[in-house]
Amino acid sequence: MKRYDFIIAGGGMAGLSLAYYLSKSQLRDRSILIIDREPKNRNDRTWCYWEQGVGPFEPIVFRQWSTVEFFGTTYSGPLNIGDYRYKMLRGIDFYQYIKAQLAAIPTIEIKQANIKRIKDTPQGGFVLTSQAPYIADYVFDSTFPLKLNLPRQHNLLQHFKGWVIRTEKPCFDVQRPRMMDFRIEQEGDCRFLYILPFDERTALVEYTIFNETLLAEPEYETALRRYIEQYLDTGGYEISETEYGVIPMSDEPTMESPSDHIIRIGTSGGYTKASTGYTFQRTQRYLQQLVRNLEQTGKPQRPVNRLYQWFKMFQDSVLLNVLKYRRHSMADVFTRLYARNQPADIFRFLDEDTSVWEDLRIMSTVPLGPFTVAAADVLRKRLLRV
Template sequence: MGERYDYIVVGAGAAGLSLAYHLVQAGVEGRVLLLERAPKTKNDRTWCFWETGTGSFEPLVFRRWEHLWFYGEGQALRLSIAPYAYKMIRSCDFYAHMERWISGQPQLTLRYGEVSRIGEDQQGPWVEQEGRVYWGRWVFSSLYQPPPPSPRYHHLLQHFKGWVVRTSGPVFDPQAAVLMDFRLPQRGPACFGYVLPFDAQTALVEYTLFSPRLLPPEAYDQGLREYLEDVLGVGRYEVLESEFGVIPMTDAPFPRRPSPRVIRIGTAGGCTKASTGYTFQRIQAQTRRIAQALRETGRPILPPGSSRHALMDSVLLHLLERGYAPGERVFSRLFRKNPPQRVLRFLDEATGWLEDLQVMASVDIPVFARAVLGTLLRRWGVGAWR
């Protein structure tokens, strides 16, 4: 019989570390074991989100902006998003902070090594790491497994490459991030630039696409060069860091509970917003709810998500995937015809029916209606989904 813990968390990334944090903050008693392949020391990703006020990880916010730029259909919109702020956390800062924090929490143990198996039998759930078996009352896993493919659901990818660049002169607006810049040759449903300025000469610049398949590696570098040189007019620049990411954009249901006491969290547990790819704040909401449920009931009971907003995600994915309207037109009309605060509330799933309809109808009522019908027919397995 291996070592026994109350809670085992497989994966010490954003989801696993956030769950550990919220378990402690909620006052959940019991020993917690975190398992991760190897120490995380690199700045391998960037998490961005919007919120009002201060959040749980406010000291880790590297930059924040109260204005956003949007470029599309020949228009440049500089949007004030107050009372929201758009915030950026670097993964290297998050990992280092959480490792220091864990070392001061006696109920938490962090161990490194490859996890080979997760299972459950009559004695409870267990995890095998480097030949050692650990048993727990509950196991939470952030190891990603894509949902089974199904023609009834949409399966796009958000894929991007980013460079942190330093330019020879002032180029960027330090007071405003560039949320979407469609002044690029379009490839697939959507292709845009994304800029997080650190100062007037330094920024994280990303080349981002929504499409069913990845590009050859060299195509991302070419896209970044075109965006920097042809769109932003940057002459000389130095690449300081590089990152690459792929985020699933799917409305297919994720199996959140592969066995009674094994629960998937984070992207593996369906936390990624299907229509946008934003994940960090949804991870905080999910792991906070798990911790509260454990404290109050002893069981990690999760309420179902909003079926209405899930339908809205599916409609937007259907509209993009089937090509009813170019991504540039869809997002341009969303931001041109709605206050940005309404769009952000909509993406946060904090709107009611009236605001939902206002947002979706701003795309184009006939196109929206066609996408709703196509989504429902697809879900029911009827016809050609048009």
């Protein structure tokens, strides 16, 4: 059985990012096997995230903007995002860019195979694929399917469908993506449209919902069609690409390090921010921390400030509780957050870069009644669990 220093199970966003950071670290000469069942040669998703300055994937950022538009309940208009840039990265560019960089390193192999089993053994992490078994000092697993079904937790979903459309008339402002547009029927959930313009006549228009139940496909399409008709003077349009996705929004505890030789990363590692679904930038941050720790200590677990993490997860749980029990309009919650604070502070808050005092100040701008009831409910459920 062939042995590697590291096996990366799943060569998607987290797996390839990890391989990229390893290839730039002191561990670049370690033997690494990346296994994915797909060739990753399709543009299967688009990532958006905010960032200050130049990030590791700057050469392949597809579009970036210094202002975003917001349409809420009591405020509509541009958001001043300070020195952040709102960036858009296409999946296919990401896969190709990283694979091209890794191809120059002889100790890194990429295999296309279905992983049937991953288990810990005294000799290392064992991976059985459709082609062969392998073993490694550490297996980094982004294929583990999270169940996220404990009834006492808040297990919601972010689900969305989008179209890249090409319009007859120029109708998109290329300088201003619409980050959140709540001018649509909310149906008691949190529903919004966003628009990422590629040029004056081409954009990704996406319908997004935060709730517990997926819609039937025609419902997303009806909502997209209705929005385009009502708010965009297209003169007619063609759909050139579609995107559909489901992201967990859950405060159920996940295990990043389930055993000695297996580390879960990406969505499988619980890297998704529960209250927003944003995963891309957290994954970059966590994996850089993980690689740094591996270089310095030989251990791949990333350092965690448990008290701060508990506090941030508590905030996420409270927001999910407001959402789940429909305690207040989420359109209004997001409007207050962005309109009563500096939008750049909200980005820092969501990135978990704020202090406890800054968090308390930001939380004082949401509707206090429903959030207090939600906080009490979350605390009660946590105490019951203990």
